[in-house]
Structure formats: C-alpha cells, structure tokens
Amino acid sequence: MDSGPRRRGRAQLHPGAWWLWALALGTAATRTTNPLLLALLISVSAYVVATRRPDTPWSRSYGAFVKLALAVILIRLGFAIVLGSPIPGTNTLLTLPELPLPAWAQGIRLGGEVTAEALTFALYDGLRLATLLICVGAANALANPSRLLKSLPGALYEMGVAVVVALTFAPSLIADVQRLRAARRLRGRPDQGVRGLLQVGLPVLEGALERSVALAAAMDARGYGRTAQVPPAVRRTTAALTLGGLLGVCAGTYGLLTAEGAAYGLPVLLAGLAAALAGLKLGGRRSLRTRYRPDRWDVRAWLVVASGVAVAALLALAAARDPAALHPGVVPLVAPTLPLWPAAAVLLGLVPAFVAPDPKELS
Amino acid sequence: MIRFEDVSVTYDGAAEPTVQGIDFEVPEGELVLLAGPSGVGKSTVLGAVSGLVPHFTGGTLRGRVTVAGRDTRTHKPRELADVVGTVGQDPLSHFVTDTVEDELAYGMESLGLAPDVMRRRVEETLDLLGLAGLRDRPIATLSGGQQQRVAIGSVLTPHPGVLVLDEPTSALDPAAAEEVLAVLQRLVHDLGTTVLMAEHRLERVIQYADQVVLLPAPGASPLLGDPAEVMAVSPVYPPVVALGRLAGWTPLPLTVRDARRRAGDLKQQLRNAPDKGRGEPRDKPRTTRARKRSAHPTPVGRAEALSVLRGRVQALSHVDLTITPGETIALMGRNGAGKSTLLNSLVGLVKPSSGTVLLGDATPHRTPPKDLVRKVGLVPQEPRDLLYADTVAAECAAADRDAGADPGTCRALVTELLPGVTDGTHPRDLSEGQRLALALAVVLTARPPLLLLDEPTRGLDYAAKARLVTVLRALAAEGHAIVLATHDVELAAEIAHRVVLLAEGEVIADGPTADVVVSSPSFAPQVTKILAPQHWLTVTEVRAALRESGR
Numbered sequence A: 001m002d003s004g005p006r007r008r009g010r011a012q013l014h015p016g017a018w019w020l021w022a023l024a025l026g027t028a029a030t031r032t033t034n035p036l037l038l039a040l041l042i043s044v045s046a047y048v049v050a051t052r053r054p055d056t057p058w059s060r061s062y063g064a065f066v067k068l069a070l071a072v073i074l075i076r077l078g079f080a081i082v083l084g085s086p087i088p089g090t091n092t093l094l095t096l097p098e099l100p101l102p103a104w105a106q107g108i109r110l111g112g113e114v115t116a117e118a119l120t121f122a123l124y125d126g127l128r129l130a131t132l133l134i135c136v137g138a139a140n141a142l143a144n145p146s147r148l149l150k151s152l153p154g155a156l157y158e159m160g161v162a163v164v165v166a167l168t169f170a171p172s173l174i175a176d177v178q179r180l181r182a183a184r185r186l187r188g189r190p191d192q193g194v195r196g197l198l199q200v201g202l203p204v205l206e207g208a209l210e211r212s213v214a215l216a217a218a219m220d221a222r223g224y225g226r227t228a229q230v231p232p233a234v235r236r237t238t239a240a241l242t243l244g245g246l247l248g249v250c251a252g253t254y255g256l257l258t259a260e261g262a263a264y265g266l267p268v269l270l271a272g273l274a275a276a277l278a279g280l281k282l283g284g285r286r287s288l289r290t291r292y293r294p295d296r297w298d299v300r301a302w303l304v305v306a307s308g309v310a311v312a313a314l315l316a317l318a319a320a321r322d323p324a325a326l327h328p329g330v331v332p333l334v335a336p337t338l339p340l341w342p343a344a345a346v347l348l349g350l351v352p353a354f355v356a357p358d359p360k361e362l363s
Numbered sequence B: 001m002i003r004f005e006d007v008s009v010t011y012d013g014a015a016e017p018t019v020q021g022i023d024f025e026v027p028e029g030e031l032v033l034l035a036g037p038s039g040v041g042k043s044t045v046l047g048a049v050s051g052l053v054p055h056f057t058g059g060t061l062r063g064r065v066t067v068a069g070r071d072t073r074t075h076k077p078r079e080l081a082d083v084v085g086t087v088g089q090d091p092l093s094h095f096v097t098d099t100v101e102d103e104l105a106y107g108m109e110s111l112g113l114a115p116d117v118m119r120r121r122v123e124e125t126l127d128l129l130g131l132a133g134l135r136d137r138p139i140a141t142l143s144g145g146q147q148q149r150v151a152i153g154s155v156l157t158p159h160p161g162v163l164v165l166d167e168p169t170s171a172l173d174p175a176a177a178e179e180v181l182a183v184l185q186r187l188v189h190d191l192g193t194t195v196l197m198a199e200h201r202l203e204r205v206i207q208y209a210d211q212v213v214l215l216p217a218p219g220a221s222p223l224l225g226d227p228a229e230v231m232a233v234s235p236v237y238p239p240v241v242a243l244g245r246l247a248g249w250t251p252l253p254l255t256v257r258d259a260r261r262r263a264g265d266l267k268q269q270l271r272n273a274p275d276k277g278r279g280e281p282r283d284k285p286r287t288t289r290a291r292k293r294s295a296h297p298t299p300v301g302r303a304e305a306l307s308v309l310r311g312r313v314q315a316l317s318h319v320d321l322t323i324t325p326g327e328t329i330a331l332m333g334r335n336g337a338g339k340s341t342l343l344n345s346l347v348g349l350v351k352p353s354s355g356t357v358l359l360g361d362a363t364p365h366r367t368p369p370k371d372l373v374r375k376v377g378l379v380p381q382e383p384r385d386l387l388y389a390d391t392v393a394a395e396c397a398a399a400d401r402d403a404g405a406d407p408g409t410c411r412a413l414v415t416e417l418l419p420g421v422t423d424g425t426h427p428r429d430l431s432e433g434q435r436l437a438l439a440l441a442v443v444l445t446a447r448p449p450l451l452l453l454d455e456p457t458r459g460l461d462y463a464a465k466a467r468l469v470t471v472l473r474a475l476a477a478e479g480h481a482i483v484l485a486t487h488d489v490e491l492a493a494e495i496a497h498r499v500v501l502l503a504e505g506e507v508i509a510d511g512p513t514a515d516v517v518v519s520s521p522s523f524a525p526q527v528t529k530i531l532a533p534q535h536w537l538t539v540t541e542v543r544a545a546l547r548e549s550g551r
Helices: A015-030 A035-052 A057-083 A116-142 A145-150 A154-186 A194-221 A232-257 A262-286 A299-321 A340-350 B042-050 B100-111 B115-128 B144-156 B174-191 B202-208 B227-233 B239-247 B256-262 B264-272 B284-294 B339-346 B392-403 B409-417 B432-444 B462-477 B489-495 B513-518 B526-531 B539-550
Strands: A092-099 A110-115 B002-010 B019-026 B031-035 B060-067 B084-087 B162-166 B194-198 B211-214 B223-225 B301-310 B313-323 B328-332 B354-358 B376-379 B450-454 B481-485 B498-503 B506-512
Touching: A015 A035, A015 A116, A015 A145, A015 A299, A015 A340, A035 A116, A035 A340, A057 A110, A057 A116, A092 A116, A110 A116, A145 A154, A154 A194, A154 A262, A194 B084, A232 A262, A299 A340, B002 B042, B019 B042, B031 B042, B031 B174, B031 B202, B042 B060, B042 B084, B042 B162, B042 B194, B084 B144, B100 B115, B100 B144, B115 B144, B115 B174, B144 B162, B144 B174, B162 B174, B174 B194, B174 B202, B202 B239, B211 B227, B223 B227, B239 B256, B239 B264, B239 B526, B239 B539, B256 B264, B256 B526, B264 B526, B264 B539, B301 B339, B313 B339, B313 B506, B328 B339, B328 B489, B339 B376, B339 B450, B339 B481, B376 B432, B392 B409, B392 B432, B409 B432, B432 B450, B432 B462, B462 B481, B462 B489, B481 B489, B489 B513, B489 B526, B498 B513, B506 B513, B526 B539
Parallel strands: B031 B194, B031 B211, B084 B162, B162 B194, B328 B481, B328 B498, B376 B450, B450 B481
Antiparallel strands: A092 A110, B002 B019, B002 B060, B211 B223, B301 B313, B301 B354, B498 B506
C-alpha cells in the first residue's frame, strides 16, 4: 500500500532493556531523599519518554502515572497532617484540634500540632515514592508491556497470554462503563454520580464476561493450548525441579533476611533459582509454540541498560560515601543542596535519548 | 471438504434440538452460503465445523461432522486449528494481540511453525489482504472493514483449507463490505480455499456463492442447491430476487447485471404506468405527507454550523440539519464518517465544540436527562445498553417511572411492537430484532417527537426488518420525526424521505432519497440499479405501480 524507502518497523529497542533502565532509575531514587536529585531523576526519565516514546495507545499511560504520583505525594502529606509524625519538630505551622483516643489506642494520634519538619519529611518521602512510580510509568510508555511478556520462557507462555489479555481488556472495560453511563441519560436518568456508576456495574461485568467467553472460543479455535507429547519422566523431572527450586528460593530468601541464616542463605537461594530455571526450561518442551520475529538484544539495548545501572550503582555508592548530601536533614530544617557528582551521575540516565531509535523516524 | 452426516445439536437445558437432520457436503474450493431467518441455528452449524460446538459451548451433537477427514468428535477445536479458520461476528473479540503484524502471526505461533515460514506467510498475507500499510498499527485504531480484514488474515496465515465466517459484512458500510468480499473471492479463486459463511445481507453476498444451504425454519432440515433454485423457495431473499419473483423471471437473477438484462419488458410496462414517468421524483405520496407536516412552524430538531472535535479528530465540521415533524431522514456514509457523533450530539451525549444544536428551544447537552427524554429518544447501536432489568415487565415499569408516564404505557407499546412476549422473559433471551423492539418501546414511552436510531438493522433478518419498517412508517405518520444512521441502502430506500450523506464529518449531500441515492453507485439500492434510468427505489413501489397499470 505505501511504498518508498522505509526502515524496518521493528527496529525498536528490546522492551526488556527499557524496563531494566527504568527500574534501575527507580532503584536509584530509593537511595536518596534529596528533592533536587529526585526532581532531576524525574526530569531525566521524562525527557527520554518525550523524545523516544512511540505513538501508541499504551504510551499515553504516562500521564496517568504522573497523576498517580502526584496523588501519592498528596496522600502522604495528608497523613502527616492528620495522623501526626514521629519527627520531632519545633517550627509549628498550625495546630489541629486533637481527638482524644482511649488508652488502648496509645501511639496513634489524630490531629494535633503540624510542624514544618514533619511536612518536609513527608514531602521528601512522598517524592521518593512518586519518582519510583514515574519511572515505572516511563517503562510502560516506552515499551509495550505485552511485547515484554512475549519474551517470557515457553513454559510461562500461557500465563503471559492471560496477562496480555487482561491488559487489553482494561481499556475496553473503561469504554464500556463510559458507554453505559451515557446510555443512562437516554433513559432519563442522571448520568453522573456514584449511583449511576453502581447501576451500570452489573451490565458492564456481564459484557466483559461475554467478551471473555468469545475471546476464549476464538483462541481455542486458533490453536491456543496445543501441547506436545512429552515422556512421563521429563514431566516428573520438570515438576520436581520447579517445586524444589521454588522451595529453595523461599528458604534462601528467609536465610538472607534472618541473622542466623546469613551463612547458608545465598547458596541455597542460588541453587533454588538454578533449579527453578532448569524446570522452566524443561517445561518449555511441552509447548509447541514458536516465536515470530522475537526482539533482538543488540548493542543499543546493552547501552540503555548500562546507563540505568550506572545511575543506580553510582547513587548507591554516593549514599554510602556521603549520606548527608543524599539525605538532607529535616531536624533542624536546612535547605537541600544539589551534590555535584551524584547529579552528574543521574544525568548518565539520559543516554537512551541519544542511542535508542527514534520512533518518529521509523513510521 | 466439510461433511455433515445427519447432525443434530441439542444445547443443555433445551427441550428441542436447535438444528436437526443436517446432512450435506461442501466440496473443496467452493464458497457456500448458509442462509435462513434469525434463530434457525446458523451459528450452531458454523460452530460445529470448527468443533466449538459442542467442545466449547456444551450440548450434545448427534451424527458426525468431518473436516478434511478429521472427525470433530475426536478432535478439539485447537487440533482443528490448522485446517479450519473461524471468524466470529465481532472481530474485536477475536483479537489476542494488539498490533496487526503480531495478530497475523499469532495462529502460526500456536501451531509451532518455523520462524522463516511465519515471516514469509505474514508478508504474503499482508499483500493479499492489502494490509501492508497497516502492519505496525495498533488494532484498536483500525476501521471496521480493516479490522474484519485483519481477522480474516489472522486465520489465513496457518493456511487452513476451510474458512468459516459468521456475518462478515453485517457491521460494515457498503464499500468496506465490497473490500472484504473481494478478498474472499480472491481466496476461493486463487488459493482454492473452501468458504462456508452465514450472512443476513444476502444482497451483498448471494452473487459470490457457488451453492446455498438454506435453513428454512428452526428445526427444519436444510436445503442445499444452486443459489437461483434455492432463492426461488427461500423465505429470505434480497431485493433483486424479490423483483425477479415479481416479474416471474426464471431462472431467478442473482446479480444486478443479470436482472438488468432481463428487465426490458418490465421497464416498458413501468414506463406506461400512470404518474411514474422516467426521471420524475419517485416520492410523491410521501413527500406530500411530509410537506403537509412541514407546515408546522417549528422544526423538532436543528443543528447549525455544528462542529465536534474529538481528541485531534474533527468528527463533525459545519453540519447544518433541520428536522421537521413527520419526516424520516437517513444518515449515510462510511464507518467513522460522523453519523453516530451527529446522533449523539442531538441527544446531548456529545458537546458541540462550536455551533448550536437545538431541540425545539432546548440545548440538549444542558437539558437534564429527565426533561430530555420527552424531547428526543435514541436507540443506540447496541439496544442492550438501554436495558438494565432482568424481566421485560420490570424494564417496562422502570421505563414508565423514568418517563413519568402512566403505568402500563410501556407495556402497551411492547405488546404492540412485540406481540407474544411474556412479562417474565429476560431481555437477554430475546432475539436481536425483539431486543431492538423492546428498546424502541422503552424510548417511545416518553413520547419524544424526535426519534433517533443508530444502525437499527444490524443483525436483523428480512422479516424483522420488514416489521421495523412498518413500525417506523406508522410512527412517522403519527408525526414523529425519525433520523436513522444506517449502512443499509435498502432500508433507507424503503422508508427515508430524505438522505443526508456524510463524509469525514461534513454533509456532502442532502436531498430527497430518490435524488441522492440514484446518483451514487455505492448507496443506490438494487432495484434502482436494475431499473435505471427510471427512478424506482423498492420492490414495493414497483409492485404498486404494476398493480395500478394492470387495472
């Protein structure tokens, strides 16, 4: 239909690379409460999203994540105001009427003094969580989550499809709610308010159920769930490896987290992980499925991941070396300053804006 | 290729078999059309081919169905996936992935084809169906015709010998339907694919069929044969066949071209018919009625320079429309031309970004819903959206309350439109046509002077459509103004006084039905095409004229 020189539409970055990059930035955000550094992290991820996100329905979810992050900050501040805060402070901003609570509710406070220190602490804390959320939103906008699920090992494929289907159902569910609420207006009933929403609930669920059944029929007719015959021995080994592996992972994690188990924790965790992976690999034999044009992990993917990991590692290092700069004090209140070399480290996260393919050139 | 041997299907909880005595064979490489009124079990027969009946739907299947030598009793749908491709009524509920290219590959991935084979077949299919320009597009952003083509493509890539399609063109505008049918035609001719499809709109598909399987009534055994022979006895038939039956042509013509060749005598007769001269407006009795009504000082609805912006899309731009009482207007145009948006702005669901909409002297989007229902009523594309209750009686009681009408008003309307429906019936158990009638009754309870219908004939068979036409004519005669958005040119020809054509949000034609549709190749009804250059629109008109001239 259309012609002309056009680069391959699939010259996209591996979705896994975007997710690793974004999660690494998120990890970096957990290492600091310095609002300037956090703001810098948000700007870095926002710049990359602005320049590198493709024009698709899922990439518009970034705005929703930003709103969610703002809501998190507001809720955190609200809690600090209403429930008080363990932070001792002297700069009282206002005093709310305190609700006397019975003796068994000791340690909980409702109302009372609101100090500038408590609010600043809550703001820093909320901002850190917000940054993490925005980073996840960036990953969502840059890489189609269902493409990421396509890269799952064969044994997990059926679970992956279930998740993909659920992901595509959410938007149509919202569209259904909007359509049915609008239809209430045609019956002469108010189309706004909570009651309207509740009354369309049942028809919406009915509609969703019907669609899922239709989709299940279509998937069945298209060969979903065809399996290969595998010898019983392989089947049993798979089950043993997966179960044993998962148990090992649990035991190892427990060991790592408790004081006594530090010695055996790591080896058990690693052994468990290896067994579980082997089980998954073996389980993949049951699936006949092949992959159509799988995403390739190329140099650019490495560069993108490396930039994210570098940010996380350097901030972790900085947090260990110079905790004061990364965690500006709230008692007494001091204005946060931008520590120079951690800020430079955060800027490394901008690398994808230059090495990742530009979606606008592709289409 | 497909063989039914004395098959009957009984669903769980049903007293009678849904279909029985099904015994026919579809030879390889033929396009076979499954025809019949609503509710005779066409979808059940189609489902039995892919094995979804009874493996997925439950129920008992007696007899034997074999596809390419595989018995569906022992093969589950997924084990038939490489020989049968199935596309259901709603392409959207068929898609598993979110982009065109992935969707085409999905079936092959499930079958475990080698990557290089998959790559080749995806490219071939993109070319075959003209989808190459859309390969990276998210499926949700495609038009109805494009989605239908992607759905067909997605079952074609595993190279099935058999393609099963349930109502592939019902939801499409005439041009998109042509697009899909051209693809099917190509598959049958070039690849030797066997196609079995069910379709209500016979006028679109009958000419492509090699054979027709007719299910004449629920539980009756099917009739298989040459399309012309079957159409001679069928209870459902397109206008071209109706005209052929009227004129007594044998064998019956199935295409406009065949019919036109034989139409010499008929045209001669019609030329002599009183007052229906060639080229004169064909609308006389109705226009006079409309004129009499239009003496009313105020129109019931008016749009002036109406523009609607949706996101970045200009859904409507500078639309002017005046609706007078007693007038029936058909809104036509491609999928996405702005027909639904125009209807929605008339009921205030969509706010105009500039220009005005007036119902009498009220602005719809500022009118509270309670008052609005007395001014305008809309039956949406999916009538089910209007129905919330679990029985017909409860639905009627709620409608009376909503409209502030006397108790029993809605029930009386239901009895009039839907004789024989009991109070305890669940709206979900009604057929498509019955549900439409119920929604219509609910909307009419408030006696709105302006009635809007969005795609009312989707999924209706000819009998249900004829009933709808009678009801709408009676409403127009009572002075209701009716606006319907439709792809169905035959329906528009039958009842509309005026046709408004929309394209990309603009009105491109607005005039008496005869003038607008006659000049358009895709919106002209079959009778017009056959009897051109005389201006006839429907078989009913021709019949009346013949009767008069015979007298």
